[in-house]
Structures are given as structure tokens and as C-alpha cells.
Amino acid sequence: MEINIDKIITKYKGKDGIAIPLLQELQELEGYLAPESIRYLSEHTGIPVAELYGVATFYSMFYLEPQGRHIIRVCKGTACHVSGADTLGVAIRSYLGLSEGENTTSDSRFTVLEVACLGCCSLAPVIMIGDKTYGKLAVDKIGKILDQYE
Amino acid sequence: MTIKTIKVGMASCGLASGAEDVYHAIQKNLPDSIELKKTACLGFCFAEPMVEVIDEAGKSEFFGYLTPRDAEKLLNNTLPDRKLLISQKRDAPANKQLARQVRIVSRHSGSIDPENIQDYLDDDGYMALKKVCSSMSSQEVIDEMKASGLRGRGGAGFSTGLKWQFAKDAAGDKKYIICNADEGDPGAFMDRNILESDPHSVLEGMAICAYTVGAQNAYIYCRAEYPLAVKRLKKAIADAEEMGFLGDNIFNKGFSLHIVLKEGAGAFVCGEETALIASIEGKRGMPRLRPPFPAQSGLWEKPTNINNVETFASVAWIINHGAAAYAAYGTEKSKGTKVFALAGKIKNTGLIEVPMGITLREIIYDIGGGIKDDRPFKAVQLGGPSGGCIPADLLDTQVDYDSIVKTGAIMGSGGMVVMDDTTCMVNIAAFFLDFTQNESCGKCTFCRIGTKRMLEILQRIQNGEGVLEDIEKLEYLSEQIINSSLCGLGKTAPNPVLTTLRYFKDEYIAHIKDKRCPAGVCSALVHFEIDEEKCTGCTLCARACPIHCISGEVKKLHLIDQDSCISCGACYTVCKFDAVIRT
Ligand SMILES: Cc1cc2nc3c(=O)[nH]c(=O)nc-3n(C[C@H](O)[C@H](O)[C@H](O)COP(=O)(O)O)c2cc1C
Numbered sequence: 001m002e003i004n005i006d007k008i009i010t011k012y013k014g015k016d017g018i019a020i021p022l023l024q025e026l027q028e029l030e031g032y033l034a035p036e037s038i039r040y041l042s043e044h045t046g047i048p049v050a051e052l053y054g055v056a057t058f059y060s061m062f063y064l065e066p067q068g069r070h071i072i073r074v075c076k077g078t079a080c081h082v083s084g085a086d087t088l089g090v091a092i093r094s095y096l097g098l099s100e101g102e103n104t105t106s107d108s109r110f111t112v113l114e115v116a117c118l119g120c121c122s123l124a125p126v127i128m129i130g131d132k133t134y135g136k137l138a139v140d141k142i143g144k145i146l147d148q149y150e
Numbered sequence: 151m152t153i154k155t156i157k158v159g160m161a162s163c164g165l166a167s168g169a170e171d172v173y174h175a176i177q178k179n180l181p182d183s184i185e186l187k188k189t190a191c192l193g194f195c196f197a198e199p200m201v202e203v204i205d206e207a208g209k210s211e212f213f214g215y216l217t218p219r220d221a222e223k224l225l226n227n228t229l230p231d232r233k234l235l236i237s238q239k240r241d242a243p244a245n246k247q248l249a250r251q252v253r254i255v256s257r258h259s260g261s262i263d264p265e266n267i268q269d270y271l272d273d274d275g276y277m278a279l280k281k282v283c284s285s286m287s288s289q290e291v292i293d294e295m296k297a298s299g300l301r302g303r304g305g306a307g308f309s310t311g312l313k314w315q316f317a318k319d320a321a322g323d324k325k326y327i328i329c330n331a332d333e334g335d336p337g338a339f340m341d342r343n344i345l346e347s348d349p350h351s352v353l354e355g356m357a358i359c360a361y362t363v364g365a366q367n368a369y370i371y372c373r374a375e376y377p378l379a380v381k382r383l384k385k386a387i388a389d390a391e392e393m394g395f396l397g398d399n400i401f402n403k404g405f406s407l408h409i410v411l412k413e414g415a416g417a418f419v420c421g422e423e424t425a426l427i428a429s430i431e432g433k434r435g436m437p438r439l440r441p442p443f444p445a446q447s448g449l450w451e452k453p454t455n456i457n458n459v460e461t462f463a464s465v466a467w468i469i470n471h472g473a474a475a476y477a478a479y480g481t482e483k484s485k486g487t488k489v490f491a492l493a494g495k496i497k498n499t500g501l502i503e504v505p506m507g508i509t510l511r512e513i514i515y516d517i518g519g520g521i522k523d524d525r526p527f528k529a530v531q532l533g534g535p536s537g538g539c540i541p542a543d544l545l546d547t548q549v550d551y552d553s554i555v556k557t558g559a560i561m562g563s564g565g566m567v568v569m570d571d572t573t574c575m576v577n578i579a580a581f582f583l584d585f586t587q588n589e590s591c592g593k594c595t596f597c598r599i600g601t602k603r604m605l606e607i608l609q610r611i612q613n614g615e616g617v618l619e620d621i622e623k624l625e626y627l628s629e630q631i632i633n634s635s636l637c638g639l640g641k642t643a644p645n646p647v648l649t650t651l652r653y654f655k656d657e658y659i660a661h662i663k664d665k666r667c668p669a670g671v672c673s674a675l676v677h678f679e680i681d682e683e684k685c686t687g688c689t690l691c692a693r694a695c696p697i698h699c700i701s702g703e704v705k706k707l708h709l710i711d712q713d714s715c716i717s718c719g720a721c722y723t724v725c726k727f728d729a730v731i732r733t
Contacts, residue, residue, distance in 0.1 A: 017432030091696030
């Protein structure tokens, strides 16, 4: 693992404004930002741990916990909100058996996240799984869509 | 009629509706005589997947709602009339909607293939850049932009010509330009569509700007939630570099421009220009005090000009057709055209481009087709979390920067979300505050904590636990937050609350005094039951229930388990027999 982190560090070390790309590549490599990896990054780049955490917690793209194999983004934009996004979110969580406060299924198959707006408002309500967008959704379509993902 | 060309719309909305499958189905049976092309989005998103069929005489017809099974009929010219949307040959349902538009920024959207630079070149692509580089001085370009009256389309509406002047006049030989493609307003997707449908028009606008202000390096800051836009931009940049429209020594005039694409990391506030700059520098995206404005000290403390996607996409047209042609559209203080995103409870959801000065009523009814299911119109939300809700009696308001501000909303970036009688205005106010409260960077106390306190009050009201003094508290806190926040996020965060209080106070009072939600949305104040007499046992409600708390067999009475029911109202919405009673 550390060999690969070292590659990332070599690529950016000494340049300006590298905290975001460093963390992005780390996350790509390991799936999330583990505390020991952040510490390792800090030790080898000289960027304080606090600064790295400052960036990591500021942007919604960074995950501080391991994520499921498929990330479901439930759009909570205005158009989706007035078209039943809340109900859809409840249905997805209920279908996956997630309890309150839990975002990832115990088999690590799915992580369910809410996003502010996916910009596909004309098809509200919308969700995105990975890079694929599903629009004009209704509660009874959810099972069929989720079952396609291993 | 002999078909010459078929174009399939392949932007995000089309792809999400199955355009890829439609494309392959057509391709499978395609005769050699027909050319099959990919294009992006004409803006009629409600009818996706869409195709355009062009005959030998060059006349075109658009069909919508396609499925792969329609491919054969499409190729035989036997598609049913109900799939016809727009036609140059006969009466068609959306002819009028298209005729009402003036398409400048979206001139190529849905007609060219965004991934093929040749398509762009065939329609005067990069001609404006060539003209500027070979025959115009920087000042001439700026004067042209000033004369066009173009105001920034990112929200604030600042004169683009003036902004360029500041950047040009700023001292220093290293300067930057930035294209703001962070489009964070929920309900807005104009910029996404421009980037997906016509990325070169943005690049050309950026190159003209860079030439004018004297910048050699540029960034596009695009939100990561737009993977297709990112992909097409990357290709467009590479193609333009290869053909010498970007890169070193453009048109052999000694002018060079290198554009770097930066993907956002997910923070609404990074759309604010100083926060965006901090984010490109790799920091937390915290806005800072202005002045100094980016034109004096921006990225890496160098003079920086930052414009929105739509602003840049307007530039080449203005140079090619002249400032006067652009300024001929619009009102005295708001010139030109504006792209709007129509969403929510409107029939024709999608994107439109109209001259400034058109009324909201014309947009919503003449172009948008009116309200879904012909329900009563309640409000239109403009300007996202910084904007406000405009009620029915102001539908004749002209759409220009100043008239919209008078209503308490703002023009914003162009998102219009239409709401009907099933939308609760207290809930909407809480929805936006929840958003801004989440997205506040935390720098200013009032924005960080004030919005939180306001949200708590709104939640209390929604739970039926509000008191009349809460309304005054909301107004008081709003004033404090507006006065004590550094950036636009905080300064405008109370707008959704203030406008709903101004136009829909009766709904607040109903929640507070009568413990009633008139729209039947606030779950603490509604209760659902099934009417034994009316239920036909059609099972629709059981299938719509997100937590499966409705039981019953086919053709038998259904029952809601009241202990589990979350009062979401899904059953009420789907029931076709009025058998779900809401109290
Ligand atoms: C909280 C906040 C969010 C913003 N988000 C965006 C955005 O997503 N896109 C954008 O173009 N401008 C956004 N702006 C406006 C920018 O700060 C800036 O005014 C704009 O990019 C300037 O470009 P223009 O003159 O072409 O409009 C935002 C402003 C604020 C205060």
C-alpha cells in the first residue's frame, strides 16, 4: 500500500495547492481516507494533519469511512424535493434494510448518500448509481434497479 | 419523403431516458442512404429520448418519447403523430414553444455533435476568435462587450465588458481567467447543458477573454457531479489544442492559452468566486473579503477574470454578429437572452432561451405548457437558495434583473422550479434553509449559527409546535444574517424565508394557529386512512408505500398500519379512486 501512496506523494511534493489532488488520489487508491493514511501523507509532505482534515471534512466528495461497492446518490434538489425525493430516499433505505444513521449495507454492496442537486431536474425525482442516472423514478421501480447491481 | 439524416439527442437527460438504446436500435437497421448522428440536447427534456429527422430538402421534424422499438417505424416514416413534437412541415405540438425562443447561447444545442469539433467549425466555430486575434485590439473587444450590454449570467449580473476592462487594466504580466462551471444552485442545469451540448462555444469565449485581458492560463472549475460535461470538455480542449485554437501561438499571432480543467470536490460555496479561487489553490473553499477583487488579486494573487459558463458561451456570437444585434434583444438594463431551466410541477420541463423582458406567465404557460395535471399554480422559485418564491398574482412580472429583485427573489443563474397546490411553502422555506445551513462554510457566525436557529424554528412550525412570535424571530434573524455575512451565501440565505413570509404568510399561520398544513405535506400535521367504501383493492397504494406498511390482497380492502406510517402521502398521491383520506 505504502508504495502506491509514495508514488502519489512524489508526484505532488513541493508543488503549490496540492492538498485536494493528494487526497483525491489517495481516496481513489484506497476507497476512502483512513486516519493512518492521512497521517502518512502528512509526515511525508509536511502538510499538517489538521490542514488535510480541514480539506477532507470541507468537501462532500471525501469519505472518512469505507464505502460500499456502489454509491447511490439520492438527489435532494428543489425539483426532486417537490416531486417526492424524500419518499424515494426512505424507500431505498428501507429496501436495503438500512437503519437510521447507517449509510452502508452490512455486505458493503451499497452506500446511500444524499446530494444537493444532480442537475437532471427535468427528470425529477432522480438518483445516480455510480455514473449512471435514473430519472422519473417511483417507489415501485426501485427494487428492479437496485437488483441489477452485484 | 426520403430521410437523409437522423440525429439522436445524447445529453444527460436523453441518456438517462434511454437514448443510447434508441441509438443502437436505429443503427442496427440503418440503410446506407441515411446518416446517423449524435447530438446533445435541444432542451425539450420532458420528451426524451428525442430524435431529429431531416429530409432531402433539409426540412426537419423532431420526435420524442422514443423507445428502441420505435426504430423501425422511424426509419419507415411511420411513427405515430403523438410522438411528433416539432415540425417544419406541419402543425406540431411544440412548434410554438420553439418559435417563442431566441436561441443564441443554445444555438448549437441539439443540432451539432458536441464531440466533433468539425461540426462546430462548420457553423462559424472559432471564427470570432480568429477575427479578434487578427483584427481587433483588446480595447475594441471590451468596447464591443460593453456595448452588447451583456451582464454576468452567474447570478450577480455584473457588466461583462467592465469586468474585462478591470482585468485588462490590472498591472502585472501574469494573469488568469477562470470559467465558473460549479453550477451549484439546486434546480439549475443550464450550464451543464451548454457544456454537454456545445463545449467549444465556452472554450472560444474563454480564449477571446484571455486574448483581451492578457491571460495565458485558464481554469475551468466544473462540478464533479457532471461526469458527461467533464468528459466532453476534456475532449473539446484536446481537439481545440490539436487544431491550434488553444495552446501556443494561436493563429500565429503570438498569443497562447492553456486551459486546465479542475473538478470540484463538492461544496456549494465554491461557486462563489473567492471560495472557488481558494479551492483551485487546494484549500478549503472559504470566501474572503473583497476588495481586493479577483481582477486585482485573484488566483495565486494574480489578476484574475472569472465568468460563468453561459457568459462565456455568449461571447463568440456577440463578436460574430455585433453588439447591436445582441442588444436588440431584452430590456433597457437587461440586454440579450437568458437560458432558463424549467423544472418542478410544469408540463414541459427542460431548457429554454428567451429574450430578457418576457413575462413569467409567458414562460410558464406559453413555453412551459402550464402546470402538470392542470393543477393550480402556486409559486415559481427563482434563484435557488439565494432567491425566492414568486406567487400567482405576480406572474406578469417581466424577467429582467431589476424587476425580479423587486419581488424579493433574484434572477440568479436561471433555475425556475414551479410549485403547485401540493407544495407547502413552509416546507420549501425549510428545505432551502437546510441547504444553506449545510453549505455555509462556517466563517461568519450569523450565517453558521443564525441559519441553524432559523431552520430549527421552521422545523418547529412544521411540527405544529410553532408560536406566532416565531414569525418575528424569523424576520429578525433574517435581517441579522443579511447584514453580518461576508459573502452572497449568507447575505441571501434568508430570501426563501422572507419571500414565503411575504406572499404566503397564511400558510405559516395555518401551521402555527390551526396546526394544519394546507398543502398536506408536513407529516406531523397529516394523517392518512383508507376509505372502506371507495377502496377497490387495486394495490397501487401498497406498491407506492416506501416502507410497505399498507397491506391487503388484490380486489380487497387495503389497510394502513398506523403505527409504522410515516405520513409521506405517497398512497394519497397515487390513489385513483380518492380512497385515501387525508386529515
Ligand atoms: C454562494 C454563491 C454561489 C455561487 N455559485 C455560482 C455558480 O455555481 N456558478 C456561477 O457561475 N456563479 C456562481 N456564483 C457567482 C460567482 O461568485 C461570480 O459572481 C460569477 O462566477 C461571476 O461570473 P459572471 O460575471 O459571468 O456571472 C455564486 C456566488 C455565491 C455567493
